[in-house]
Amino acid sequence: MNLRIVTCWPPKLLLAASAGWAQDDGDLATAVTTHREMVVTANPLATAAGAHILKIGGTAVDAMVAVQTVLGLVEPQSTGIGGGAFIVYYDAKHQQTITLDAREKAPAAATEDRFVNAGGFTNAWQSGLSVGVPGVPRMMEHMHAKYGRLPWQRLFVPAKVMAQRGFALTERTSSQVAGLLAANPSCADGERLFFRDPVAFEYFVNTDDCTAKPAGTRMINKPYANTLKALARWGADAFYHGPIAEDIAAAVQGDLNIPGDMTTDDLANYQVVEREPVCMYYRGHRVCGMGPPSSGGLAVGQILGLMENRPDLMGSDPLDVDTVHLFTQAGRLAFADRNQYVGDSDFVSVPVAGMLDEGYLADRAALITETDMGPADPGIPPGVVGPSGPHNAAKLSGTSHVSIVDRYGNALSMTTTVESSFGNGVMVRGFLLNNELTDFSFAPTDNQGNPVANRVQPNKRPRSSMSPTLVFDADGKVELVTGSPGGSRIIGYTAQSIVNVIDFGLDPQEAINVPHYMNRNGRTDIEEPIPGITLEYDAQALADALEAKGHNVGIIAQTSGLSIIQVVESEYHKKGKKNGKGRKHHHHRLLIGGADKRRDGTVGGR
Numbered sequence: 340m341n342l343r344i345v346t347c348w349p350p351k352l353l354l355a356a357s358a359g360w361a362q363d364d365g366d367l368a369t370a371v372t373t374h375r376e377m378v379v380t381a382n383p384l385a386t387a388a389g390a391h392i393l394k395i396g397g398t399a400v401d402a403m404v405a406v407q408t409v410l411g412l413v414e415p416q417s418t419g420i421g422g423g424a425f426i427v428y429y430d431a432k433h434q435q436t437i438t439l440d441a442r443e444k445a446p447a448a449a450t451e452d453r454f455v456n457a458g459g460f461t462n463a464w465q466s467g468l469s470v471g472v473p474g475v476p477r478m479m480e481h482m483h484a485k486y487g488r489l490p491w492q493r494l495f496v497p498a499k500v501m502a503q504r505g506f507a508l509t510e511r512t513s514s515q516v517a518g519l520l521a522a523n524p525s526c527a528d529g530e531r532l533f534f535r536d537p538v539a540f541e542y543f544v545n546t547d548d549c550t551a552k553p554a555g556t557r558m559i560n561k562p563y564a565n566t567l568k569a570l571a572r573w574g575a576d577a578f579y580h581g582p583i584a585e586d587i588a589a590a591v592q593g594d595l596n597i598p599g600d601m602t603t604d605d606l607a608n609y610q611v612v613e614r615e616p617v618c619m620y621y622r623g624h625r626v627c628g629m630g631p632p633s634s635g636g637l638a639v640g641q642i643l644g645l646m647e648n649r650p651d652l653m654g655s656d657p658l659d660v661d662t663v664h665l666f667t668q669a670g671r672l673a674f675a676d677r678n679q680y681v682g683d684s685d686f687v688s689v690p691v692a693g694m695l696d697e698g699y700l701a702d703r704a705a706l707i708t709e710t711d712m713g714p715a716d717p718g719i720p721p722g723v724v725g726p727s728g729p730h731n732a733a734k735l736s737g738t739s740h741v742s743i744v745d746r747y748g749n750a751l752s753m754t755t756t757v758e759s760s761f762g763n764g765v766m767v768r769g770f771l772l773n774n775e776l777t778d779f780s781f782a783p784t785d786n787q788g789n790p791v792a793n794r795v796q797p798n799k800r801p802r803s804s805m806s807p808t809l810v811f812d813a814d815g816k817v818e819l820v821t822g823s824p825g826g827s828r829i830i831g832y833t834a835q836s837i838v839n840v841i842d843f844g845l846d847p848q849e850a851i852n853v854p855h856y857m858n859r860n861g862r863t864d865i866e867e868p869i870p871g872i873t874l875e876y877d878a879q880a881l882a883d884a885l886e887a888k889g890h891n892v893g894i895i896a897q898t899s900g901l902s903i904i905q906v907v908e909s910e911y912h913k914k915g916k917k918n919g920k921g922r923k924h925h926h927h928r929l930l931i932g933g934a935d936k937r938r939d940g941t942v943g944g945r
């Protein structure tokens with residue numbers, strides 16, 4: 340047999356292995372390989388549902404609908420049909436990459452000063468003001484209509500059955516409930532801020548002693564099963580019109596902390612938007628991500644582009660102080676631009692092409708030296724229109740990432756969210772409402788009175804950090820599907836996963852196991868290692884080496900949830916008879932999956 344790897348990572352793979360970067364720690368998770376299809380999610384039940392749909396002939400989009408509806412049940416702190424999502428999708432039949440913006444929208448009545456007197460982030464989060472019009476139901480319907488293969492109703496069965504029969508509450512959900520309960524000044528009705536909604540309180544909490552229901556509790560959610568039945572039967576209109584929409588608007592307007600202003604018209608008027616992907620080249624690989632209102636595609640692209648411009652500063656392995664230094668400096672520059680320029684491009688002018696312009700990135704990369712540059716100022720990318728003020732917020736995270744490749748060659752990267760843990764904490768018909776609007780800048784102008792690109796405006800979508808990404812090889816074939824939850828750290832997690840695979844030849848699981856580092860134009864954060872989950876390393880030694888370069892370093896826990904699939908295509912000829920007749924040409928596809936054990940990530944497929 341003559342095996343020729345057609346799509347393969349650069350020769351650095353060998354360099355990396357010889358430098359000791361083949362991870363041999365027996366305790367760490369290792370990559371899963373399949374040949375036909377693969378799904379990676381943050382929860383084993385969601386992964387199983389997706390794998391089942393793929394197995395019975397479903398497309399990546401069919402599997403996504405099953406995964407999304409199960410995640411809304413079993414990982415409700417992160418995602419659900421009351422939230423929003425971004426998708427980057429490769430349609431193999433048409434050899435086309437599209438992105439879908441299913442971001443939540445501000446109500447038509449929203450004004451710029453929405454959060455100015457809301458009493459700070461936590462109070463705004465736990466209120467009706469923070470709820471954006473959800474995008475997930477319309478997203479599922481839109482994607483299925485274009486790219487689905489199995490009957491729509493079939494895709495709701497796994498989540499519906501689990502909601503009716505019950506599932507075991509995870510340790511993660513239980514401990515996050517406990518964390519929020521502990522932040523309440525009192526647990527009495529009328530005095531609770533977190534779980535102030537009596538329905539969510541009863542579902543997640545032992546009401547007699549105000550403790551979180553423990554891991555393993557059998558959770559049954561009949562209202563959710565009924566909502567799914569309505570969606571399965573009537574489509575997304577069942578959510579955006581009629582009794583479900585009326586209940587959402589009533590819950591927002593009747594919020595026990597601060598009432599919001601979402602109306603049934605806001606729900607009826609919601610639309611998802613197909614947008615051009617934001618693409619750039621990194622070391623010959625085409626990296627495509629989500630454009631505005633997400634800052635993800637631009638910031639990930641800038642980090643990679645800035646790094647490529649400085650080979651002189653690149654280290655020899657992922658935890659080499661030089662690699663970490665270069666990555667963090669690129670992060671500083673990327674976050675300075677992101678904070679200044681990115682908002683919903685339907686409302687503000689975002690210099691998308693200019694931010695990834697090769698000349699601009701080369702100029703910006705020249706600002707990187709061997710020592711920490713300190714707070715970076717934004718640059719002036721080609722295409723900037725008028726002055727604007729920055730929005731620097733570092734966000735909490737209630738988000739999940741799903742990566743899927745199907746047997747037809749389609750690839751789907753989706754990051755999906757209710758924003759902070761358990762969204763705004765209010766449950767309607769078995770699902771939680773989001774608090775996505777706290778992703779807007781609370782201040783409409785900066786100190787000089789310049790309008791902030793990410794200020795609140797009616798019907799606008801708040802800026803996101805979600806970075807669903809597809810990477811293509813020189814022949815245009817999908818070679819990597821990646822993305823993560825983690826608030827604004829998503830950008831660093833995703834960019835680092837790409838560097839780990841492309842530059843250092845790590846497989847997806849090895850890439851995930853490497854401790855994280857980043858700088859969001861403030862402190863340099865490096866990850867405290869987690870035994871058995873991340874690669875062991877001397878974090879203090881790395882911090883000392885970075886401090887010698889002028890960094891202010893924090894060694895902290897991280898909450899990534901990377902879901903990565905690598906696609907390796909190979910072609911070979913199998914010899915037949917001696918005269919060469921019968922020589923057969925074979926095409927072989929290997930899918931290599933990595934899931935983040937910092938969460939409950941799992942890989943499924945065949």
Ligand code: GLY
Binds near residue numbers: 756775805826
């Ligand atoms: N709510 C998280 C994000 O959109 O970045």
